[in-house]
Amino acid sequence: MRAIPLCLLSGLLALPVHASEVQDLLGRLAEAERQQSFQGTFIYERNGSFSSHAVWHKVEDGGQVRERLLQLDGPAQEVLKVDGQTQCVSGALVDQVSEGQTWPARHLDADQLSNWYDIRVVGQSRIADRSAVVLVLAPKDQHRYGFELHLDRETGLPLKSLLLNERGQLLERFQFTQLDVMTPEAEALQPSSRCRPVRIRPVDNLAEGSWRSDWLPPGFTLNMAQLRHEPSSDASVAYLMYGDGLARFSVFLEPLNGRVVEDARSQLGPTVAVSRRMSTEAGDVMVTVVGEIPLGTAERIALSMRAGASETGAPEQASQ
Known part of the structure; x- marks a missing residue:
């Protein structure tokens, strides 16, 4: 069985938690992306490289989710999605855009996941000047990676997400540096002229x-x-x-x-x-x-x- 090394949890105090509390946290995480409008900036780290991004995320009347991402450093790169479907992209993202979710928020079931992960609330943290609960999902075998999620106490949004290998080494980091849970203005969700429409393959x-x-x-x-x-x-x-x-x-x-x-x-x-x-x-x-x-x-x-x-x-x- 793999576990997250204790050195990665330094400063975090393990908290007693019931299965129902874990399910509630995962449920709030899954619902946040579909129900909560927000805007902010975040950093993304992979393979030792950092990039910073702005995000505008609006849940419209009727439940449609409109989201725009803009890379703030390096070549201008932009993505516009509606209900998770990419509408346009710019820069190198034309060839790199995937169908995956931007946020680690899906229909998460604690009972199902507990078969393959040890799920624990390990403490509290503060990310982007917001209070968060820290949830660790440590894999029980060598066929998947571990996650450390810092979930916003107010909204359930993931303020920080770490993906860790079997040695506890960081593979990927997503972390907000600023978050505003106000609904973005319509103008902020309009793509720039550089954003090229994506051809949908049949x-x-x-x-x-x-x-x-x-x-x-x-x-x-x-x-x-x-x-x-x-x-x-x-x-x-x-x-x-x-x-x-x-x-x-x-x-x-x-x-x-x-x-x-x-x-x-x-x-x-x-x-x-x-x-x-x-x-x-x-x-x-x-x-x-x-x-x-x-x-x-x-x-x-x-x-x-x-x-x-x-x-x-x-x-x-x-x-x-």
């Missing part, structure tokens, strides 16, 4: 049983299966997304159609990408696993992908 539901994994880390299940059609070619790429209720990874399966490509593996901060060539009856396919999971886990997942349905109807699960 997708279809992937036929059930088209692809399977013979091995998955415990707790990870298939959340989405799509067939994406590339507008610049006739290629269709199968896209599978798996999650354990907190961590997620994606698998892309692209027909090579005679192209020669090499297997590859890379890691930038917490994000890994593993690609390997796989032979099927229909021809060779490039399997690529991308996500914030350990490299060894991503490699094993890539090796486990198969065409067609499982004989047993369910993938093998790793032992904890």
Whole structure:
């Protein structure tokens, strides 16, 4: 079992907490992004590099969420999202924008997550001049990373989020430096002229049983299966997304159609990408696993992908 080293929790006093209190904290976190308007600035650290950003987040009448992000240092980079869907981007983000949530706020279930993480309230902190509760989710196996979340007492928003590897080393940091929970003005949510509209790739539901994994880390299940059609070619790429209720990874399966490509593996901060060539009856396919999971886990997942349905109807699960 992995645990967050005590040195990372220095200055934090462990607090007695009941499961219902943890569920309440996680519930408030999941609701905050959908119910709370705010604006502010935050820093983002990955792989030893820092960047600072401004954010405007507005929950409109009817529940639609409109959000604009602007990088404040280096090349001008901007993202506008509506209900989590990217509308436009600028700068290098044109090629880097993902479909993930900006904030670590999802439908989090304490009972489910407790199967794979030790969840503890470890103390209190003050971030951006706001009082916060510190919640640690320490993984019970080697197939996922640990989280340290500093949740705003007033709103439930994540004021600070740390992603930590099995040695307690920092992989990624998100931290507010200033937060105002007033509703942003409409003008602040208008993109600049540099923000280029994003072309939405057409997708279809992937036929059930088209692809399977013979091995998955415990707790990870298939959340989405799509067939994406590339507008610049006739290629269709199968896209599978798996999650354990907190961590997620994606698998892309692209027909090579005679192209020669090499297997590859890379890691930038917490994000890994593993690609390997796989032979099927229909021809060779490039399997690529991308996500914030350990490299060894991503490699094993890539090796486990198969065409067609499982004989047993369910993938093998790793032992904890």
